[in-house]
Amino acid sequence: MRLLEERILRDGVVRKGNVLKVDSFINHQMDIALFEEMAKEWKRLFQGKPINKILTIEASGIGIAAIAAREFGVPVIFAKKAKSINLDSDNYSTNIQSFTHGKVYEVIVSKKYLSSEDHVLIIDDFLANGCALMGLLEIVERSGATVEGIGVAIEKGFQRGGDMIRERGIQLESLAIIESMDENGGIVFRR
Amino acid sequence: MRLLEERILRDGVVRKGNVLKVDSFINHQMDIALFEEMAKEWKRLFQGKPINKILTIEASGIGIAAIAAREFGVPVIFAKKAKSINLDSDNYSTNIQSFTHGKVYEVIVSKKYLSSEDHVLIIDDFLANGCALMGLLEIVERSGATVEGIGVAIEKGFQRGGDMIRERGIQLESLAIIESMDENGGIVFRR
Numbered sequence: 530m531r532l533l534e535e536r537i538l539r540d541g542v543v544r545k546g547n548v549l550k551v552d553s554f555i556n557h558q559m560d561i562a563l564f565e566e567m568a569k570e571w572k573r574l575f576q577g578k579p580i581n582k583i584l585t586i587e588a589s590g591i592g593i594a595a596i597a598a599r600e601f602g603v604p605v606i607f608a609k610k611a612k613s614i615n616l617d618s619d620n621y622s623t624n625i626q627s628f629t630h631g632k633v634y635e636v637i638v639s640k641k642y643l644s645s646e647d648h649v650l651i652i653d654d655f656l657a658n659g660c661a662l663m664g665l666l667e668i669v670e671r672s673g674a675t676v677e678g679i680g681v682a683i684e685k686g687f688q689r690g691g692d693m694i695r696e697r698g699i700q701l702e703s704l705a706i707i708e709s710m711d712e713n714g715g716i717v718f719r720r
Numbered sequence: 721m722r723l724l725e726e727r728i729l730r731d732g733v734v735r736k737g738n739v740l741k742v743d744s745f746i747n748h749q750m751d752i753a754l755f756e757e758m759a760k761e762w763k764r765l766f767q768g769k770p771i772n773k774i775l776t777i778e779a780s781g782i783g784i785a786a787i788a789a790r791e792f793g794v795p796v797i798f799a800k801k802a803k804s805i806n807l808d809s810d811n812y813s814t815n816i817q818s819f820t821h822g823k824v825y826e827v828i829v830s831k832k833y834l835s836s837e838d839h840v841l842i843i844d845d846f847l848a849n850g851c852a853l854m855g856l857l858e859i860v861e862r863s864g865a866t867v868e869g870i871g872v873a874i875e876k877g878f879q880r881g882g883d884m885i886r887e888r889g890i891q892l893e894s895l896a897i898i899e900s901m902d903e904n905g906g907i908v909f910r911r
Contacts, residue, residue, distance in 0.1 A: 558833045559796045561789045587779035592796060595783040598752045599790070605750045605783060642749040 530570050530704040533682065534718050536563060543710045547657075547685065555682060556589035556654055564593050567704055568600035571650075571680040574702045578677040580650045582606060584643070584669065586625075586636060586661055593682060594652040601650070606643065608636040608665060621671050625664040638668050645673030656681040656703060659690025666699075678702065686719050721761050721895040724873065725909050727754060734901045738848075738876065746873060747780035747845050755784050758895055759791035762841075762871040765893045769868040771841045773797060775834070775860065777816075777827060777852055784873060785843040792841070797834065799827040799856060812862050816855040829859050836864030847872040847894060850881025857890075869893065877910050 542550040554560040580601055585594035586608040598605045620637035627634060643649070651665050662679060669676050676699060684691050684703035694701045706719035733741040745751040771792055776785035777799040789796045811828035818825060834840070842856050853870060860867050867890060875882050875894035885892045897910035 552830065553832065554795075557797065557800065557830055559786065559789070559798070561786060561795060562793075564786070565790065588782060588798070588800070591779060591782040592786040592798070595750060595752060595755070595786040596790065598750070599756065599787065602753075604745075604752060606748065607750070607779065607783070609748065609779070639743065639748055641744065 530567065532563065532566055533705045536560075537683065537705055537707075538716060541716065543712050543714065543716065545712060547688075547710070549683070549685070549707065549710060549716075551683065555593075559592045561592075561596060564596040565600070567593065567682060568597040570704060571597055571652075571702060572600045575650060575678050575680070575700070578650075579648045580677050582643070582647050582674075583650050583652050584608065584638070584665055585652045586610070586665060589655075590653040593654055597650075597652050597680065603650075606638060608638050608668065610634050610636055621668045623664040623667045626658075626660045636664055636668075638672075640672070643669065643672035643674050647672070647674035648677050649674050650677050651679045652681075653679075654682045656684040656690045656694075656701075657688045659688075659693050662690065662694060666694075666697075680704075683707065721758065723754065723757055724896045727751075728874065728896055728898075729907060732907065734903050734905060734907065736903060738879075738901070740874070740876070740898065740901060740907075742874065746784075750783045752783075752787060755787040756791070758784065758873060759788040761895060762788055762843075762893060763791045766841060766869050766871070766891070769841075770839045771868050773834070773838050773865075774841050774843050775799065775829070775856055776843045777801075777856060780846075781844040784845055788841075788843050788871065794841075797829060799829050799859065801825050801827055812859045814855040814858045817849075817851045827855055827859075829863075831863070834860065834863035834865050838863070838865035839868050840865050841868050842870045843872075844870075845873045847875040847881045847885075847892075848879045850879075850884050853881065853885060857885075857888075871895075874898065 622637040678700035681703040684706045686706040708717045710716045813828040869891035872894040875897045877897040899908045901907045
């Protein structure tokens with residue numbers, strides 16, 4: 530998606546350790562007008578699929594998922610990272626290794642909100658090694674719901690997550706796929 | 721706001737310890753159509769104010785804030801709870817006591833996204849003892865930005881947060897204010 534690629538080139542910052550900072554428009558400050566254009570693009574790409582729910586993971590996926598859900602006219606469920614006294618014990622849960630924070634955490638989705646009747650679109654901001662998305666896929670599988678596809682804003686094409694998901698036959702639509710990047714500002718997108 | 725009150729009466733569940741579970745439509749599964757109506761109501765209530773940014777806190781405020789921001793045509797910043805290698809050290813930070821999780825955590829907002837030029841609307845899902853909102857107010861104050869108001873979905877009117885904020889002369893618009901509630905399902909709203 531050209532609009533997103535141009536924005537990454539303009540405002541993204543490459544840091545040591547293959548870190549791409551996009552916190553001025555994606556995951557700290559959120560450019561909602563950009564999210565709307567991304568939502569429209571996913572609507573086009575997943576046209577004809579009987580999606581009735583969007584699933585994401587807290588925290589930085591939530592804003593994008595909410596705007597996408599408005600476009601699709603469906604509710605969002607966000608997988609929760611920590612146990613809260615407000616949550617039922619009757620949950621699907623899985624462990625996810627975080628690249629960003631360097632630790633393993635448990636995420637949960639209440640069994641009340643995901644069942645074999647559901648046709649799910651998974652949305653997230655980043656795809657790198659795929660741990661977060663694999664965790665969400667596991668949760669959807671356990672619920673018996675159907676994964677209709679995965680929409681990602683930015684995929685790091687040089688890490689293995691994207692290939693792992695595509696090999697499973699899942700429709701994965703990453704709006705910008707980074708082939709390579711370096712700290713001198715060079716970012717190359719996959720064509 | 722009648723629509724939200726009716727939804728709370730229909731789908732909210734009161735639990736021991738003054739816990740109101742609204743995770744079927746607000747903070748686990750999110751009813752985006754409802755959020756749009758809430759956003760329109762805040763737009764009406766804060767009419768004429770020169771709001772150019774919405775500030776919220778991860779995680780459950782983000783969805784509501786994103787949909788509100790679409791209505792206002794402004795970006796969202798969400799205060800982050802944990803230190804991440806993706807964040808700059810140049811942040812405003814404050815400590816917040818969590819009622820839900822029973823612990824103190826640090827939240828941060830990058831200095832890049834909040835300055836004395838900004839006119840901020842703060843949005844959150846819940847207001848009870850006011851700790852989260854007081855933390856956000858402190859961050860906005862330090863940045864030199866102007867707080868134009870606070871929009872909350874559900875206020876627990878029997879806890880002190882709402883009064884604390886109103887005493888400071890801030891326009892606080894809670895779309896549903898619960899006067900009292902009990903585990904037998906009785907919920908009384910403020911008129």
